[in-house]
Amino acid sequence: METGNLVSFRPDIKVLDATIRDGGLVNNFAFSDEFVKDLYHANIKAGVDYMEFGYRADKSIFSVDDFGKWKFCNEEDIRSIVGDNNTDLKIAVMTDVGRTDYKNDVIPKSESVVDLIRVATYVHQIPTAIDMIEDAKNKGYEVSVNIMAVSKVNDQDITNCLEELSKSSADIIYLVDSFGAFYPEQIRSLTDKYMNVAERCGKKIGIHAHNNQQLAFASTIEALTHGASYLDATVCGMGRGAGNCFMESLLGFLKNPKYSLSPIMDLVSKHMIDMKKDYTWGYDIPYLLTGVLNSHPSTAIKFIKDGRTDYSKFQQELLDL
């Protein structure tokens, strides 16, 4: 386990840009090719380690007419952006348990520019998640498993879940604060819990935080200090609801000289100011309330979409859910 102080740097740290994947939940994956290419080149220049392009969703469940192409991440669509990706930036896609035809749609690594398969699972789906992990590992990929919504799971179930995953081939286990519900002291103790498993079985721990309480960056650096080494962030925090840890904050914090904030800020200047005019995400009172109450942001997203500002009434509605 590596930790560190504020002037050290940790060579084990990996920064993962999830802008297209989590941000795609804001704009239905309607990113222009120019944007995705510019983000790809900005990530390379910034020293970002992984770029997540989206989901590899099952086309028998989701219609390609209803979503932008990064919901599906066809191999040829990724290649149209990255070519053979002869760079240090690795490519990731997310596969959701129950929403991915992984046996067919995850092709062998030898035929793909994708490096990392990220299996997203709820605790009750772990057996399927493990099958997906082994499938991707056998096909030659790096594999992470992102256990979602653990703020709704009791401690013993998390323990059992980590125990099962410790026996899997996953390289990285992610602590995910899906609802932006955790306070930093909880993140610290959960990171310790995850790290205990990771250290025993040679896996790494990642952190994926949401900004409902404006704690995503704080939670990310607290997890980092306690040993997490895979750090998710998005440009301008773009992501569903309150969004994510801001890439700008994270790169401003990290002391490893390989990282550079400037290319990301240039992308913000060129694209994100307009993006913020076209789409809405980020901290707002309704997301604070779902965060504090540890519930899914969908009700808050609807509240804001409906143009409501009667926050106190919304709080009462949430208590009745």
Next chain:
Amino acid sequence: METGNLVSFRPDIKVLDATIRDGGLVNNFAFSDEFVKDLYHANIKAGVDYMEFGYRADKSIFSVDDFGKWKFCNEEDIRSIVGDNNTDLKIAVMTDVGRTDYKNDVIPKSESVVDLIRVATYVHQIPTAIDMIEDAKNKGYEVSVNIMAVSKVNDQDITNCLEELSKSSADIIYLVDSFGAFYPEQIRSLTDKYMNVAERCGKKIGIHAHNNQQLAFASTIEALTHGASYLDATVCGMGRGAGNCFMESLLGFLKNPKYSLSPIMDLVSKHMIDMKKDYTWGYDIPYLLTGVLNSHPSTAIKFIKDGRTDYSKFQQELLDL
């Protein structure tokens, strides 16, 4: 010293609303009487402990024609809002070292509805600050001292400063992150340092954080966990530059049943949505950069006011300051 866990509450906690004072730096103290009255009543209903009305600035230095009235906080102006203030909400004003004619403008407590005088000082002004503390204490007030810009002060100077203040009559010593430069682990160790002095001499510790790195709320609850009991916040984080800890977040976090978030959310519905259209504050990349570089937000305020978005160039300019 009282600390606590996430389901306990600390009866020693005091919440201070600094919206008019720190928010006045955004709108030049141009709050309508209706707004100030509504905020006053919202604070009472919400169980907030103190409401800071503004500065008591020296009229021989600042012209009353150049600022709204809360720059000066005349006794009669406060009374026009609060009457004799027969409530549980206490009234605070801030007196800046070098900018306050405290001998004349701080009248005896027996003639004033003000309860708490907050002396704001830089470390090099401590002797004058102590004279102001003793003056206010002799006149019958509660007194706090807010040591500003400590992120620019070396550790030994902070130690010496706290030692001097430990001998003063101040009731509360505030840890102030003026530039939003501190990370939570620094806040924890500084709070411990301040608490060591406080516990020895019967004083309380307060925390006043800025949101340059979106860490104001995180820093506030970390300081709280380490023993700070006076917690500053503003509605919607309104305050100079990146603003402050959000009152909504803080009241959402505190478990003491005396606090209620609903009256503050109703104030946001009624006033703050329009206020955000008229004035600009809150997290933005330029403030992130001054925070990371531990410098005054004035350059970032100008950058934004000038409508610039060339963040990388601004970063280079900051490195040359």
